[in-house]
Amino acid sequence: MSALSKDIFKAYDIRGIVGQTLTDKTAYQIGRAIGSEARARNVKAIVVGRDGRLSGPELCEALAEGIVTAGIDVIDVGRVATPMVYFAAYELGTLSAVMVTGSHNPPDYNGFKMMLAGDTLSGPDIQALYQRILDKDFTEGDGQYRTHDIVDAYLDRITSDIKLERPLSIVVDCGNGVPGAFAPVLYRRLGCRVRQLFCDVDGTFPNHHPDPAKPENLQDVIDALAKTDAEIGLAFDGDGDRLGVVTKEGNIIWPDRQLMLYAADVLERNPGAKVIYDVKSTRLLGPWIRDNGGEPVMARTGHSFIKAKIKETGALLAGEMSGHVFFKERWYGFDDGMYTGARLLEVLSRVEDPNALLNALPNAVSTPELNLKMAREGENHALIEKLQQTARFDNAESIITIDGLRVEYADGFGLMRASNTTPVIVLRFEADNEAALERIQHDFRQILSQATSAPLPF
Template sequence: MTKLSKEIFKAYDIRGVVGKTLTQETAQLIGQALGSEARARHVKAMVVGRDGRLSGPDLAAAIAKGIRAAGIDVIDVGMVATPMLYFAAYELGTLSGVMVTGSHNPPEYNGFKMMLAGDTLSGEDIQALYQRIVAKDLASGEGSYREHDIADAYLERITGDIKLSRPMNIVIDCGNGVAGAFAPTLYRRLGCKVRELFCDVDGTFPNHHPDPAKPENLADVVTALNKTDAEIGLAFDGDGDRLGVVTKEGNIIWPDRQLMLFAADVLERNQGAKVIYDVKSTRLLAPWIRDNGGIPVMARTGHSFIKAKIKETGALMAGEMSGHVFFKERWYGFDDGLYAGARLLEILSRVDDPSALLNALPNAISTPELNIKLAAEGENHALIAKLQETAVFDGAEEIITMDGLRVEYRDGFGLARASNTTPVIVLRFEADSEEALERIKADFRRTLCAVTDAALPF
């Protein structure tokens, strides 16, 4: 039997190093386990898509072969952005699909994001696939195969709904990810003048890493805005489900502040609606949502957890600090960087100075996301569990433990949580003043040094 690496079965997707922990044989087994689970949920067909990584075609063919071996029909939509795979699952009526993507991981990685009967798989559901393979609890059959081009339907659905009040002049940076195959067309169809940066799809990512959560990856957008008459910059991650935003002056509008603008727009039409944000987000969000007539809901970080929370609460809008934005109003409730960019341009096109509108959003003194790198898989979760049991924080007013430790103080917050994709502790700090920020960081430094000798990034 093919050697199966348990560590590739993550909290909200499957992800590994191609040829090592993730092989074509492994992909086929995962496909058959996924197909078996699909049958248990009375699913008849699944959509399969892939991003622009070099290993994508082989892994997509392998997982499709496994799905069909379980007796499930496959509709292959080819190279698409992750949100286009989700769109295809709705549009083609399967409500089920698998996206072959390594998201923003380095080029040697790839993996699978999975959806069955309208639910994005996460946590125990993903572990259950591993257990199916180990127990050889695999259905068999002969599923059919066909190809389908979803791009035009996707672009028409967005351009049919979103109307700009005036033409916009924009820069887009796709980081050589798969969004480059579709974003320029989309924004031109919306009436924008588009300057393209790295929109040719290249799975080696030769220019910069396709991760707009890291400021260094937005440097080319900042330069382009400075040197041209473009008024706003958009950037996308490797599989197109996350959005980065840069103002004319080169200010990065982090996703929790983007969510303020989106929430205000949605709540203008839907008073009393719930808006979800993740534990990494600014504490200025909750009062902003309330002031705009909404109900704020904090949730665990992770696209599949957020989607589950949208279903549970009936929220019309959600966002997380990493750049995933979810619209249930006028859209399907899945995370879509291309669509979020279009919604943003719709709002910004109503004003003469889009950057002024973005810069005026409430802001706090904060750190970017900081990472403590640990040696082994699982070490980060063990460390957070220990902190939850033993840590005492000076002056804490509330400790939220839904996803690590978010410690609320009268004048700020600190966060330590275990990443669900890599063996790191994710940290973030925010405060009303520099003095408060340093005090909160010192409190966390003291607490962390008591349980680990790993190098701290702050």
């Protein structure tokens, strides 16, 4: 048991380096812990699936063995995108699922995203799994294992509800992640003409990394849009729960601006509904939601936290700057990049010029996510906790501390928060103009340079 690394038990998933902090034995122990916790929650069966990483089959097999040893049935849906595992949990009535995925992390990473009895595990629940393994607090039983193909049911569910007013010509870049096996099929079934980029599933990610939050990973989409008659570009992360969007002119429509479009659409049918967005999102989003008849709710970053907030508030829509979007209206409330892409195409198909609609969304001068790298695991959390107590921003109008420090000014904001997946501090800045952006960044430079010797990324 001494080989079990506490560091892999993150805030909203389990994630480690394969063969080092995450082994088949670890996966088996985690399976036993999840199965034991499932029995405590009166769960009878758990759906499991895996993304396209090379380590997926072995880890998934070990995980399933642990779950059935604890006395819980396993329904293995094979190599699928993360949202397809969530969908299977609803479709098959388990409301419980474990996805073996490294998401957007490098190829040598893998991990687990978990849902039990309709609740996505996060924070204390994940730490409780770690403690259960340490205490060898396992149930024993004889669970049954079976496989199930969920693909057709997933595609049929989306295409039966979403209808495009006209066919669109699109670029789809899957970065060799597992969405490549499904996204082009989905959009062709919706009537689109699809130009595929890197849709062969390859866990070594030989072309570019499947992370649409990084501008450099969208360059191939930008190039393809410039050279073809495609109207819009969609890009996905490695496990298919996040979406990147690029216009014909090569403008990246970051997810917080995408959320404006989805909010206007949802609120048209559901006036007064709540719309959730995370602390990294633009400050233009709150006023936009109110102007469209909705109630804005800011929340901490993390798919587990957002889902919990949806349950707490009854919100019909939520989104994160990283690309996770959660539709509760007409869907199940989990994050699904491929479904989000379909909802986007539905809206865009109603207008003659989709790019004009996207480019007209309110915008500000802003940075993408910037990462301040720390030397050790946990150092980022300690530093943010210290700065929440000691940092002083003289010209700020307000400071929001639900997730790090979001410092609001009259003409912009700055954010620093501890990542829950890697030992970095995530920073983001937005302002009305370049001068205001520089002034806000200057304030943050002064605070951070006094608190850490790590090189600043801005």
